[in-house]
Structures are given as C-alpha cells and as structure tokens.
Amino acid sequence: MMENKKTYTRRSFIQSSVLAGGGLMLSFSWFSEAKAVEKGLSFNLMGDWNQLNGYIQITTDNIVKIMCPNPEFGQNVMTSLPMIAAEELDVDWKDVKVEMASHDNVKFGNQFTGGSNSVRAYWKPLRNAGASARQMLIEAAAQTWNVPASEITTKVGILSHSSGKTAKYGEMAAKAASIAVPKEVKLKSPKDFSIIRNSRKNIEGVKIVTGKPLFGMDYSMEGMQIAMVQHPPAFGMKLKSFDASAALKMPGIKDVFSIKIFEEGSNRGAFETRTFNELIAIVGKSTWEVMNARKVLKVDWEIAPERKEFMMVRGNKVEEITPYGLESTDLHFEKMREWAKKPAKVLRRDGDPENAFNNAAVVIERTYNAPFLAHNCMEPINFFAHVEADKALFVGPLQAPNFADATLAARFGLPADKIEILMTRMGGGFGRRAYHHYMVEAGLISQRAKTPIKLIYSREDDMTYGIYRPMYTATYRAALDVNKNLIGFHVTGGGIPENPIHANRFPAGAVDNYLADGWEIPSNITIGAFRAPRSNFNAAAEQSFLDEVAEAMGKDPIQLRLDLLKKAKERPVGSNNDYDPGRYIGVLELLMEKSGWGKSENAGKKRGVAAYFCHASYAGHVVDMVLRDGLPYVERVISAVDCGVVVNPDAATNMVQGAVVDGIGQSFYGALTHKNGAAEQNNFHNYRMIRANEVPQKIEVHFVQNDIDPTGLGEPPFPPVFGAVANALFQTTGQRYYNQPFVSDQGQPKS
Amino acid sequence: MAKYSLKINGKTQQVDVDPLTPILWVLRDHLNLQGTKYGCGIAQCGACTIHLNGMAVRSCQLPVSSIGRQEITTIEGLSENGTHPVQEAWLEHDVAQCGYCQSGQIMTAVALLKNNPNPSDEDIEATISGNICRCGTYLRIKEAIKTAAKK
Ligand code: FES
Numbered sequence: 001m002m003e004n005k006k007t008y009t010r011r012s013f014i015q016s017s018v019l020a021g022g023g024l025m026l027s028f029s030w031f032s033e034a035k036a037v038e039k040g041l042s043f044n045l046m047g048d049w050n051q052l053n054g055y056i057q058i059t060t061d062n063i064v065k066i067m068c069p070n071p072e073f074g075q076n077v078m079t080s081l082p083m084i085a086a087e088e089l090d091v092d093w094k095d096v097k098v099e100m101a102s103h104d105n106v107k108f109g110n111q112f113t114g115g116s117n118s119v120r121a122y123w124k125p126l127r128n129a130g131a132s133a134r135q136m137l138i139e140a141a142a143q144t145w146n147v148p149a150s151e152i153t154t155k156v157g158i159l160s161h162s163s164g165k166t167a168k169y170g171e172m173a174a175k176a177a178s179i180a181v182p183k184e185v186k187l188k189s190p191k192d193f194s195i196i197r198n199s200r201k202n203i204e205g206v207k208i209v210t211g212k213p214l215f216g217m218d219y220s221m222e223g224m225q226i227a228m229v230q231h232p233p234a235f236g237m238k239l240k241s242f243d244a245s246a247a248l249k250m251p252g253i254k255d256v257f258s259i260k261i262f263e264e265g266s267n268r269g270a271f272e273t274r275t276f277n278e279l280i281a282i283v284g285k286s287t288w289e290v291m292n293a294r295k296v297l298k299v300d301w302e303i304a305p306e307r308k309e310f311m312m313v314r315g316n317k318v319e320e321i322t323p324y325g326l327e328s329t330d331l332h333f334e335k336m337r338e339w340a341k342k343p344a345k346v347l348r349r350d351g352d353p354e355n356a357f358n359n360a361a362v363v364i365e366r367t368y369n370a371p372f373l374a375h376n377c378m379e380p381i382n383f384f385a386h387v388e389a390d391k392a393l394f395v396g397p398l399q400a401p402n403f404a405d406a407t408l409a410a411r412f413g414l415p416a417d418k419i420e421i422l423m424t425r426m427g428g429g430f431g432r433r434a435y436h437h438y439m440v441e442a443g444l445i446s447q448r449a450k451t452p453i454k455l456i457y458s459r460e461d462d463m464t465y466g467i468y469r470p471m472y473t474a475t476y477r478a479a480l481d482v483n484k485n486l487i488g489f490h491v492t493g494g495g496i497p498e499n500p501i502h503a504n505r506f507p508a509g510a511v512d513n514y515l516a517d518g519w520e521i522p523s524n525i526t527i528g529a530f531r532a533p534r535s536n537f538n539a540a541a542e543q544s545f546l547d548e549v550a551e552a553m554g555k556d557p558i559q560l561r562l563d564l565l566k567k568a569k570e571r572p573v574g575s576n577n578d579y580d581p582g583r584y585i586g587v588l589e590l591l592m593e594k595s596g597w598g599k600s601e602n603a604g605k606k607r608g609v610a611a612y613f614c615h616a617s618y619a620g621h622v623v624d625m626v627l628r629d630g631l632p633y634v635e636r637v638i639s640a641v642d643c644g645v646v647v648n649p650d651a652a653t654n655m656v657q658g659a660v661v662d663g664i665g666q667s668f669y670g671a672l673t674h675k676n677g678a679a680e681q682n683n684f685h686n687y688r689m690i691r692a693n694e695v696p697q698k699i700e701v702h703f704v705q706n707d708i709d710p711t712g713l714g715e716p717p718f719p720p721v722f723g724a725v726a727n728a729l730f731q732t733t734g735q736r737y738y739n740q741p742f743v744s745d746q747g748q749p750k751s
Numbered sequence: 752m753a754k755y756s757l758k759i760n761g762k763t764q765q766v767d768v769d770p771l772t773p774i775l776w777v778l779r780d781h782l783n784l785q786g787t788k789y790g791c792g793i794a795q796c797g798a799c800t801i802h803l804n805g806m807a808v809r810s811c812q813l814p815v816s817s818i819g820r821q822e823i824t825t826i827e828g829l830s831e832n833g834t835h836p837v838q839e840a841w842l843e844h845d846v847a848q849c850g851y852c853q854s855g856q857i858m859t860a861v862a863l864l865k866n867n868p869n870p871s872d873e874d875i876e877a878t879i880s881g882n883i884c885r886c887g888t889y890l891r892i893k894e895a896i897k898t899a900a901k902k
C-alpha cells in the first residue's frame with residue numbers, strides 16, 4: 001500500500017495545477033494516469049472509481065468521493081472544502097465520502113493550512129472542480145441519450161431530460177470520465193446555494209467520538225520503532241558529548257545516536273527554523289522504554305557560539321545571525337526598554353506627525369507588553385518516517401507539506417517524487433506544525449536506525465523546544481488638539497526577535513499625521529507563526545489604546561472607531577491602506593445591534609469592546625465581565641464577523657467560539673518565560689491553560705451576510721478578544737491592564 | 752518485565768511489560784487501542800482518561816501493575832459506531848474541532864453521568880475542568896453533557 005507510484009507528465013501537471021491554483025479550466029483529458037495516483041490515508045472504500053478530475057470520483061453505484069486538499073487541524077476543512085465542490089457538482093451530501101489527499105502539489109496546489117487560507121485558496125478551484133464534473137456528466141448523458149447537452153438538467157445527483165429520461169450520476173460516471181474537461185463552466189449564483197451556507201456535521205465526527213486512530217500519534221506500521229529526541233536544556237546551548245552506555249542497556253532500546261538536522265552552511269529554506277541543530281535520538285520498542293532510557297542518558301551540553309545562516313528571500317541571499325548567550329525574561333524586559341529609546345526603522349509616515357505632537361494640547365502615551373507563548377497543541381509534536389535508499393515515506397501531522405517537501409528532498413538527496421507525505425488529522429496546529437524540523441529529525445533517525453520509526457515529543461519536549469509566539473512591546477501615542485480632536489498617532493513596536501507592526505492597518509488611513517516604526521532584538525529563542533501572527537498582539541495593544549483615547553476624547557469607544565473608519569472610507573490618508581473601512585464599519589454596526597450597545601438595559605454591564613482586521617476578514621467582540629469570587633470572569637461574549645460567504649455556519653460558529661475561549665485564556669494566563677536560556681514552564685502544571693470553569697456561559701456569534709468570496713476565519717476572531725478583555729477589565733476593576741498575561745498564576749489580576 | 756492479564760472493554764488481554772508502564776502506553780503501544788490519548792503524562796490534561804471499574808482515571812499515571820482484576824473501559828469500549836448516548840450528544844452538538852482531547856472528554860462525561868445522572872452546571876464544570884481542550888470547545892462539551900443527561 002505504501003509504495004510510491006507518482007508519475008507525472010507535463011500534461012498532468014498543467015491540468016491539475018490549473019485546477020488547484022488559478023481556477024481556470026483547460027480543455028483536455030487528464031484521466032490516463034489518474035487512477036494510480038490516489039493514495040490517501042483513509043482510503044478504504046472499495047468500488048470502481050471513475051475519476052472526473054483531481055478532486056472528484058464517482059462509483060457506478062453513485063458514491064461520490066471528494067478529496068480534501070488541505071491538512072485538517074480542527075478548522076474543519078475536511079467538511080467545508082468538500083461542501084464547496086459538492087455544491088457545484090449538485091449531489092446529495094449524504095452520498096459524499098471525503099478523503100484526505102496525500103501531499104501532491106501538482107494535483108492539489110499549495111496544500112497549506114495556515115494564514116486562514118484554506119477556504120479562501122480553494123474556493124474557486126473546488127467550485128470549478130464541482131461544476132466541471134457536473135458538466136462532464138451532462139455531456140455523457142447527452143451523448144448517451146443523443147440529445148443536446150443544453151436540454152439536460154441536474155438535481156441532487158440525478159440527470160434529467162425533458163423527454164423523461166433520467167439517470168443517476170453513477171450511471172454516467174464512467175463515460176463522463178472519458179470526456180474532455182470543459183473550457184469554461186458556469187458557477188452557481190450564491191442565491192442558489194443549497195449545501196454551502198447550510199450547516200453540515202463534521203465528516204469525521206463519528207471517528208473522533210469512537211477514538212479511531214486518526215492522528216499522527218496513532219499511526220503505526222509493522223516493524224515500527226519509537227524514537228524520542230533529547231534537545232539542549234536551554235536556548236543558546238548545544239551538545240558537547242554524551243554517554244549512552246547505560247541507556248543502551250535498558251530494556252527495549254535499539255540504538256542511541258546524535259543527529260544533525262541541517263548540514264552546516266546549508267541555506268535556510270522556508271519554515272526551516274533551526275532551533276537546535278544537534279539532538280540525541282533514542283530508538284526503542286515502546287514509548288515507555290524509550291522514556292526510561294532517556295532518564296539514564298549522560299549528556300554534556302555547552303554554550304553554543306554565535307551562528308550565521310543564510311536565507312533565500314525573494315531570490316536574494318540574506319544573512320541571519322543567531323546570537324550567543326543564555327537569555328532571561330528579566331533581561332529581555334531590560335533590553336526592550338533600552339531599545340525602545342533608540343531610533344526605530346520608519347515603516348509608515350503620513351503628514352507631519354512630529355509637528356502634530358509638538359502642537360498637541362494633550363498627548364496620551366501608553367506601553368503594552370506581551371510574553372512568548374507556546375502553542376501547546378493538544379497532540380504533541382510527532383511524525384512517522386521510513387527512509388530507505390531510494391525512497392521515503394513520511395506520515396503525520398503537518399500544516400505545510402509543500403514546504404517540507406523541498407527540505408526533505410534536499411536533506412535526503414531524493415527526488416521529490418520519491419518522497420511520499422501523508423497527512424494525518426492534526427491534534428491542533430495554531431501555526432506550530434508549519435515548521436517541519438521534526439520531519440527531518442524523524443527521517444534522519446529512520447535512515448540511521450534503518451527502520452521505520454515514529455518520533456514522539458513528550459509534552460516537556462514540545463513546550464520547551466521553541467518556535468514560540470514572539471515577545472512583543474509597543475508604545476502608542478495619540479495627539480489631541482484643544483478641541484479633543486485626534487490630530488496625530490504614533491506607534492513604535494518592538495519585539496524579540498520580530499517587531500509586531502502592521503504599518504498599513506487601521507488607524508493608518510484615518511489620521512492625518514501618522515507614524516509607525518519598529519525595531520527588533522535578535523535572540524536565540526526561536527519563534528514561529530502563532531494563530532494570527534503579530535495581529536494577536538497588535539489587536540490587544542491598539543484596541544486597548546483606542547479605548548483610552550476614546551475616554552480622553554469623551555467619546556463612546558465604538559463611535560470613535562466608526563468616526564475614524566468613516567474618514568478612512570471617505571477621505572483616506574495615504575493610498576496603501578490594507579483594510580476595507582466599509583466592511584470594518586459593518587462588523588461594528590452588527591456588534592452594536594446584537595449586543596444592544598449603549599442601550600439602557602445594558603447600562604449596568606461591565607463591557608469591553610474591540611474589533612480588528614486580519615487575514616482579509618473583520619471581527620469584533622463585546623465582552624461582558626463580572627467579578628466572581630473577587631476575580632475577573634468573562635460571563636458572556638457577543639461576536640460579529642465578516643468573512644464573506646460562510647460555507648459551514650455551525651462549524652464556523654464553533655471556530656469563533658474556540659477563538660474567543662483561546663483569546664480569553666491566552667490573555668489571562670498565557671506566558672512562557674526564560675531563565676538562563678531555559679524555559680521556565682514545561683508542562684500544564686506550570687503553564688496555565690484556560691479550563692471549562694473559566695469560559696463564558698455564552699458566546700453568541702453573528703456573521704455579516706454578504707456574497708463576498710470567503711475570506712479568512714480561523715485567525716481573525718482571535719486577536720480582538722485580547723483587546724476586548726483588556727477593556728472589560730478596566731470597566732470591571734477601574735484599572736488599565738498593559739501587561740499580558742492579565743491574571744497571574746495566583747489568580748490575582750495585576751496591572 | 753512481567754505478565755499481566757487485563758480485562759479491557761469486556762475482553763481479557765495478555766501483556767508482558769515493565770510493571771511500572773502506565774496503562775496509557777500499554778493500551779497504545781501494546782494493545783493497539785489508540786483512542787486513549789497522551790497529552791501531558793502528569794495527570795494535568797485528561798486526554799488519557801479511561802474507566803477503572805466505571806470510575807474516570809488518568810491512565811498516564813496508572814502503572815499496569817496496579818490494575819489487578821479491575822475492569823478497564825476505553826473510548827473503544829463505549830460503542831462501535833458512536834451510538835452511546837454521550838457520543839450521540841457529542842455528534843448532535845458537533846463538539847470537536849481538532850478532536851484530540853475528545854475521547855478523554857467523553858470518558859470523563861460518561862463517568863460523571865453514571866454517578867450523577869442529573870448533574871448541575873457546577874457539577875459539570877467541576878468535573879470537566881480537569882480536561883484541557885486547546886481548541887476551546889468547552890461550551891459545546893457542556894451542552895453535550897446536558898443533552899446526554901436528558902437521554
Ligand atoms: S496525559 Fe494523562 S492527564 Fe494528560
């Protein structure tokens with residue numbers, strides 16, 4: 001079942017890449033090599049599959065199989081993406097079976113789960129796939145019945161002609177599979193959608209509640225060994241030497257050796273974050289035995305020198321230096337204060353901000369800080385690998401197979417078509433699983449141990465490895481004139497090792513005199529994308545700041561935003577503003593309506609509001625907070641989101657509710673700190689996660705209804721939660737909160 | 752190494768393992784019952800929840816040698832096709848996002864309802880706050896438990 005059969009011709013490349021990427025359809029047949037290629041993980045359906053295109057197959061007895069191109073990590077793409085194709089194909093959803101595609105960027109495009117991009121990226125390709133398959137079925141029926149195709153209609157999987165002839169799709173599928181793909185297809189008008197916009201249950205729901213082996217952690221193969229890796233105890237350290245003699249004597253242990261993940265001097269590719277380059281690998285029969293052997297490993301670590309790497313950025317070789325030394329959170333704060341005083345790199349300037357601040361009657365200045373965050377996916381990092389001389393198989397949870405592909409081909413010296421990557425369901429990702437170092441590690445261990453292995457990180461390995469949400473700071477300044485008009489705005493953002501600023505986002509475009517600048521402190525603590533990168537900090541800082549500005553101006557906080565957005569809409573400052581003020585306004589208006597904002601019946605409520613734009617979507621929340629046993633508690637949240645067409649409303653609601661819970665949890669408790677280079681939190685006893693007794697009683701989610709092609713959803717509702725929580729904290733406690741996490745471990749709120 | 756005869760989901764199974772092996776790894780590595788999940792290994796997250804004589808326990812902290820003749824139930828033992836009332840309620844509310852925590856959540860809920868068929872909101876919260884859901888599906892978990900209680 002696992003042998004590699006991928007063979008591509010130039011023709012199949014054009015056919016499928018066009019379908020997967022741009023959505024244009026070319027007219028030629030692509031079926032000659034199609035049948036051999038299908039090898040998804042859950043492939044267990046028997047039957048005579050007729051492949052109509054890369055995404056759709058139909059059996060003679062009318063079962064429709066739709067491939068899900070993008071990895072599933074809980075955003076529910078295995079349901080929502082096939083719904084898009086099924087809509088245009090015009091089939092009965094209960095006849096649809098879904099299979100996760102294996103990695104195949106020729107057939108399935110970029111296959112990238114991240115950037116809230118899945119539905120956005122596949123909306124057109126999947127609609128085209130569904131519509132063109134439907135057209136081919138019509139054509140097959142037309143030829144069979146000898147009638148013009150234009151006289152044939154479809155209705156939920158049935159083809160009919162005015163003469164009274166009817167056929168199920170399955171009856172025409174074999175013939176349809178030999179018909180040329182139409183050059184152009186007509187897509188449904190959104191008003192005719194019958195699957196899209198109608199909630200469908202998670203296609204893997206039954207498998208999840210019955211504990212089927214869906215995850216990378218659950219994958220196994222005959223003869224497979226378990227492997228774990230030991231990484232240095234602190235950032236800035238590296239392996240000096242080790243003595244494995246005791247570990248090797250432990251029961252079940254097959255081998256212990258060190259691996260070098262990337263070759264010295266090799267260029268760093270996309271998502272190839274190199275936290276620790278040399279690790280000790282322990283290979284054995286079972287997880288418990290390997291865990292025990294780790295305990296008797298004797299290892300000497302030493303301080304790592306400064307490291308120089310080259311990255312290819314848009315065709316240019318860019319040098320990147322990783323500094324030497326053991327870092328601590330205290331020192332990080334000190335350094336940030338010091339760097340904040342230096343001149344920063346200007347990212348955007350409109351008008352004359354210096355003049356505005358010089359002439360201001362009132363200047364408000366506030367500084368916000370946020371710590372590193374660990375992703376803490378519920379399923380710890382893991383991957384299966386079987387690397388042989390001439391081919392390799394990788395199976396497990398990952399978000400970016402298309403980037404992993406290039407890394408693996410280079411590292412193992414194998415042609416890309418000899419490397420097969422199967423994507424399992426992920427027990428969470430949140431950005432973490434876009435960084436595929438662990439696949440390289442698994443592959444190297446398999447290669448060296450000459451056996452199939454599954455690499456497993458313990459929770460401690462996972463939490464202390466790095467690739468965190470960066471540590472951020474930002475100072476915001478607002479200049480008000482004597483009439484309390486906002487005449488100048490300035491944000492300076494800094495971070496370790498990345499600054500958070502999105503210079504062209506609101507309120508850029510709404511203030512005449514505007515300045516955004518930033519600075520960055522290099523670090524050997526590695527970072528990575530974390531649900532709505534940078535936005536997850538900016539929305540907290542900026543949206544709390546606007547709340548204070550509104551207070552100083554004597555304005556309602558929503559009204560202030562609406563006034564600014566109106567200006568950005570009617571008389572925008574600058575030309576490259578990222579956002580659409582109209583959609584932003586729409587979300588705020590929906591939020592006002594649904595929350596009864598400003599209504600007398602809500603006068604006694606302690607409410608905070610925030611709204612933010614990212615990943616092409618708009619989201620806002622009103623948070624109602626109370627003190628419960630003297631501690632702040634978010635009792636209820638009203639959310640409004642504009643993400644264009646909502647494909648699967650109940651699942652989308654679940655996602656927004658999850659983002660709200662995540663946002664409350666991270667803003668209250670999330671923090672990863674360091675001492676002498678070592679992470680001070682390593683498991684859930686000292687890294688506080690939000691729990692069931694701390695979530696709101698109610699999270700009401702409302703979507704703006706429009707026919708805009710879908711924009712992002714997994715990330716956009718997350719960032720504004722932080723700001724809304726901070727603003728509600730002020731209403732509840734009378735204090736402003738500038739430093740995350742807002743609630744310390746003892747449960748006492750701190751300011 | 753030692754031999755154990757374990758009663759799991761109504762069947763007796765033999766294993767030959769280190770007596771200190773947590774039952775979690777016995778299930779996952781030796782008996783091919785992968786529904787019980789590893790999340791933390793230190794009794795903090797609940798992903799590994801199973802039943803021991805009907806009581807919810809953390810299998811990551813339970814050495815195989817401590818089981819004796821007690822009966823183990825895992826998520827695979829609830830039903831083949833998701834027809835246990837708690838599983839049905841989970842499907843009705845479409846609770847899962849990534850799904851990784853959910854077998855632990857369900858096992859916790861089943862044990863709760865067995866001992867307390869009409870739990871109050873506080874009972875539900877107190878019980879399931881031992882189980883982390885990183886995706887934040889807690890509201891639906893609570894609703895599903897209430898629905899299951901009515902069944
Ligand atoms: S794995 Fe047992 S409680 Fe987390």
Ligand code: FES
Pocket residue numbers: 074378427428847848849850851852853883884885886887888
């Ligand atoms: S559904 Fe993902 S951890 Fe609970």
